[in-house]
Amino acid sequence: MTTATLETPNQTKPAKQKVILCEGNEAAALGVALARPDMVAVYPITPQSSLVEHVAKLIADGRMDADIVDAEGEHSVLSVLQGAALAGARTYTATCGPGLAFMFEPYFRTSGMRLPIVMSIVTRDGITPQSVWGGHQDAMTVREVGWVQVYCETVQEVLDTTIMAFKIAEHHDVMLPVNVCLDGNYLSYGTSRVELPDQAEVDAFMGVKDVNWHVALDPLRPMAVDPLTGGSGGKGPSTFVRYRKGQCRGMQNSLRVIEEVHEEWAQRFGRRFAPLVEDYRLDGADYAIMTLGSMTGAAKDAIDEARDAGKRVGLIKIKTFSPFPVDALLKSLEKIQALGVVDRSVGFRWNCGPMYQETMGVLYRLGRQVPSMSFIGGLAGADITVGHFHRVIEATEKLLTNPAPTEPAWLNERD
């Protein structure tokens, strides 16, 4: 299975679930509690703050058995977790925007040490211009650092994906850190009906924890972690190359593991999410728009309305952004003749959205010309409405007959 459509759950037995009402940040915190990490390190930053506040309260109330470290900054947050993971702990944190930027030095290193740390990015636009509002610029900026990055569409998906993220990260074929990205403002504070899985069933899903079998700082099995490699020849560079190649292999393995874990989740809990790429009303479509994260809800409404009006348009949603799901996306792109890609961030070098830039590489592999165009919207918390998506649909439809513009279309420039 490389693509999925949202259909009736085909669960084998009804899962025991409690229905609650909560915001995305609380849903993430509840998901973390269900995954039973040993250690959580936190530092507050808007719009992530209520997430770590919820985690702290869960621990204070005895509903979550984890050590919590109120570190003095994001750099130390991730560093504490690295140490804990090397000592065998399941670990979690969350950050965004400037916090992620400050964390970058240990962030880069986490994937190199193959530590299965899970970190939510409650996505926030990049400063400057100064802003505390949502946008994907933070997560996009670190997309080339070897972390698995998945984006959620709904509050329920935040909760479920947060739990799944631990299982994906700790899979022996992966052993990589995972970012669960939830849109700042829209998902972090958006309140929604959520089904809360039963702890015992989550425990059965998670299986046995095995975090530092491959690299450890443990006097019972002493080893040097990360000795110097490199040099101009001999054993040094080849050691380095094998490490890097292993990371790349782990990233590619994660595509399969993400699918397997999502499938198992659907079987056990009855909720099926497209693991890599979701096709929405793509069959019979001549062209499609492409989305990421919470904007997809409004986009699907616009697609429904456009279909009702006789337009032959569908939607492709990316859930797994890193590694980029090339094969899965190829299957979706095979169905269409033109494409409009909506990004919630910018790619400064190509003057387009980052997801558009990534997709152009996949379009090349398709082997035929598919006219395409980049749309940039939702920066700094701006809403991308159904109306905006109708404009995206119209502009994309024109690509079937007219030359594609080389400039991106900026959706919130005048509203």
Next chain:
Amino acid sequence: MGRGYNTIAFDAAKCDGCGDCMTACATAKTGTEDKTRSRIQIVGSGDDGFELALCRQCGDPKCVTVCPAAALTKNAESGVIEWDAAKCVDCLLCTIGCAYAGIALDSGTGHVAKCDTCDGAPACVPACPHDALTYITTSRIYNEVGGWEDLFTPGLAGCQGCNTELLMRHTLRRVGPDTVLATPPGCVPGMGSVGFNGTTGTKVPVFHPLLTNTAAMLAGIKRQYKRVGREVNALAIAGDGGASDVGFQSLSGAAERNEQILFMVVDNEGYMNTGMQRSSCTPYGAWTSTTPIGRGSGGMPAQGKTQDAKNLPLIMVNHRCEYVATASTAYMEDFYDKLGKAIEASKRGFAYLHVYSPCTTGWRFPTDQNMEVARKAVETNFVTLWEYTPNEGLRLTRPVDDPMPVTEYLKAMGRFRHLSPDQISHIQGKVVENLAFVKQMIHRSSV
């Protein structure tokens, strides 16, 4: 591993030749007050001073070698040269063999007699009214440490004459095998502690943290072992740059949270492993590769670092850590005492040790002068040795009441060679001011 033994030491400057030691020895050994029968003899040195004639309990004793009757043997346990009356043939060859006049004919018995240290409690030592005699016990460290496992591998690649390797080996022997060791980028891993290309330089789990996050990573390790009920020491051996500059935030944060780790800074006053650049622990006036000497511009010559060093250990005192101390590689007894206390303190909370360790390469002095430079730093009060606990406050562990002028320290190395008289007087002024500041803190913390 050889052994070191205790011995009686003599300070000629304090001796006035009163002979009380000889009386005490004669009393103890012969039951008379006949000084001629004393086994310790104080004799005139010819320049109005006095010299000591006493058995040195030599490691390679000539008296033993020359004895034809095997009446003299060295006790491997106590180190004392023992005389066996039953075997002695009274030939007196031993009295000729000894260069120290340490064995001589006892007129009262007709046999030779020599010092046996009164089984480790020599009667002469407490009898001296001027403290000219002391029973030296420095070899305790040598003997004790020699029995512990060296947890670094042989052949670490420190610079010639570097004291840091010695310090590291001593430290890890004492902290022991149930330890996770963090060595952030710098001389400590630079000489091979974490190894190269798949090898390791250490027998305990060891890692390179980032230069910036040593204390945070160690905190995570320690907390996880605590969580699962395992006693594991979390030890950092870091440089001054990674602690006082770019790593300061995580150090301060871990200290504020009172994480149960032992953080040791080896202060060689700069980024020596990277090529001797300035750190905030570099002292005023020092040449480094980023505070070079030159003609300057606008009539202002470049004369080394223009700011005073950051006093990191005092900053750590203000975190109210469980234990904070300064130490020097020239005073290992003092260091060991502090290391032991720091290990204990790290079981309760944050312990910080700041060890001044001269750098022969970066400070520009001959490779055989490291101990001498380290000692002069203390004896001029350029650095002060003290310890702090929350309950007992700050105290000097090795006060220097009559310090040498700071020039004795400065002229021992090339990095201060260019100093102007104004710069030297600035440094001397700071030495006085810094000591006054420490003493002020001693007063305040004891109130």
